[in-house]
Amino acid sequence: MSIATNMKRATIGGLAAAVAALAATPALAEVEIETAYVFNTFSFLVSGFLVMWMACGFAMLESGLVRTKNTATICLKNIALYSVAGIMYYLIGYNLMYVGVDAGWIGSFSIFYDGSLDEAALAAEVADVGYSTMSDWFFQMVFVATAASIVSGTVAERVKFWPFMIFTVVLTAVIYPVQASWTWGGGWLSEMGFSDYAGSTLVHSCGGWAALVGAILLGPRKGKYGADGKVTPMPGANLPLATLGTFILWLGWFGFNGGSVLALGSAAAAAEMSIVYANTNLAAAAGVVVAIFMTQILYKKIDLTMALNGAIGGLVAITAGPALEFSFLAIIVGGVGGALVVIAVPLIDKLKIDDVVGAISAHLVAGIWGTLCVAFFGGGDLVAQITGIVAVGIWTVVTSAIVWGILKVTIGIRANEEDEMIGLDKAELGMEAYPEFGSGSSSM
Template sequence: MKSKLFTLSGLLAAFAAMMMVSLPAHAEVSAETTYIFNTLSFLMHGFLVMWMAAGFAMLEGGLVRTKNTSMQMLKNIAIYSTAGIMYWAVGYNLMYDGVDGGFMGTFSVWSASDPSITEAGFVAGDSTYSAASDWFFQMVFVATAASIVSGTLAERIKLWPFMIFTVVLTAVIYPIQGSWQWGGGWLSEMGFSDFAGSTLVHSAGGWAALTGAIILGPRIGKYTKEGGVRPIPGANLPLATLGTFVLWLGWFGFNGGSQLAMGSAADVRDISTIYVNTNLAAAAGVVVTMIMTQLIYKKVDLTMALNGALAGLVAITAEPLAPSPMIAVIVGAVGGVLVVFAVPFFDKLKIDDVVGALSVHLVCGIWGTMAVPISNSGTSFMTQFVGVASIGAFVLITSAIFWLVLKFTMGIRVSQEEEMMGLDKAELGMEAYPEFGRGSQNV
């Protein structure tokens, strides 16, 4: 038996030696292999970003009252579905087709074009990934921007006006401002940098949510006549916490996939760096908000800690690759500080934001974008400011126009009676927790 083992080990050693001799020390990766791994990156990171839709649904479902939970679940699955259809029908080509340093692409339906794949098999050419994989990865970002609006305007907006605005946002507003940078438009030519969308996705969604919140008005009873703020706690904080963890996980796809390649060792190294910086920024946001709320309010606020994680994630999204780990921690920590002060700031202005999305996505999106030159010498603070201001102005103006049109035509707010009843019963005719009975009628 022992001699057979020696014989077998000798054969394996000889085989390994032959393989080492027959293969070059630094074998080049073929164009087809690069194509496969780049495509895999888009698909793999894309379905992580798609999972963020579930995270938003759980977060919002946990931070609203029980009488509005079903409505938030419906809106989130409807947002994702609507975004996918509109980005195929209009959005993608408006964002990427023929921008050429300008202000938008073309109004046309997207269709896949893969010249590298022929009947004869793979042909090395200009394409380094599947066109459909790129469309899928870009599409899941659109739904994220619309989800920001959903959380801010929860508990008092009508379903169908909200869905109409979602169509406009995902088909027109988001793609046009996105084309300015990611589509090779005028901001890209200027040198503006937003790696994964602190401004193009998060603050864009935040600006749209801000205009909607101002025009829609606050929930009944949120603010007193004396200028006070009445807290309206969410119904399910465990669900909101789970939603935050799901979003945190999905963010690795959001930022990591924005490397836009996985066909080389250098790409994989950079994706790994992005993961580390993304995680550190989120962790710093949590720790800082815990410390800040303890110091200011004498108690740690769970919902603030959840938003602290998201604040760190949003802030690092504009540049998750270039920073050192220490800078990533600082960027995320500042995001956490900003959230602690931004939430009461919006309340002082009587702008009712149910889930704190304005503080997280708008404020920290701006901060993260302005912080890019700290670690990325390829841009400047002035260029970053121009990008933030121009996108903010565009989204503010266009969103306000569409919100006002909806308000003065079909109306955007439910009646006082329907709001007190809850949108689950008033708009959907069902409750998320029917066994609670009369308890779900409480304000």
């Protein structure tokens, strides 16, 4: 038996003993139903607004990694996609994801989610559900915008605003909820044993697949790739802003993963949430450190943008199974996630797929790795995990290709060459994010 296995079992035994000791203490033996209701609801709400704060993180990260002439546009897209995602999830997405799935493939097509109507029946709800229904809706809603944010960063600097927003409507109303219903809604993947704690595949890989299809159909930015295969760097304009965005995402991820415990009304739930927080932090840190060392070795210089994406790769990787009791495993999961980002970014460039912020590498590639880790380190079924990865990939690629394809042949999805040259801020918004830089900023 390996040392790691022994240490893991010892940690599990220690945790179980501690929880049992808490339960045996007379003052902590039971929690009143209403108290548990309050704490569970509180967890959903606080975790939800932490995940909502990730929308700011994506906006800042992407604003820092695009050129100045496209900064205002990327800011607009991020606040618009979050708003549209929330409305579409209310109108149709939540019902497709959770209502009447029953081990099947899709939920209800009924319009509007009005769980707030049930709040009046508080006494029955406390006993039967254990949390406010609208707190749960809010927590689930903020996740859907993350998938759309992933697409935004990849296709930045050449996708037109309105076609992108139409795609966001379909992604958040149908594409994301349907595949998520297969697991979180109690659908067929859940029945076969597929596990994705907080969404390495259901959120991040889904967004990554949609981004990949969009990037392929859009084509690269002008001048990005030479005829000889040479890659022309197009560095972002504000790396401090990108760094701030990464830290905001890191903070929001505690709500993303920690809130996915889905309870805080017992000592066991509080203990699990603490483990999830610690493992989330360790995985992100490992992703950064590995990315720093790898870029130093490979390029003889440290790449800040790789370090930032290394953090995100580590966070995405641990998201599928952050409740590992042996926390050293979280370092391995996150470290490999960071390494995969460093490897995947130049590989995707060699394929002439232009991903402005590296989102495909950080979310899709690291998401696949993290989902497999549930089988490698968390006791999950490897066949079920692979099946889930493939099923979500096929669904998202096919549906995204249909939507992007229809938009491309009807209203068009790409800005014309002149608009791309002067920047989408001037072309679509008629403004500049940094007007004090003068007219020369359009060529940056």
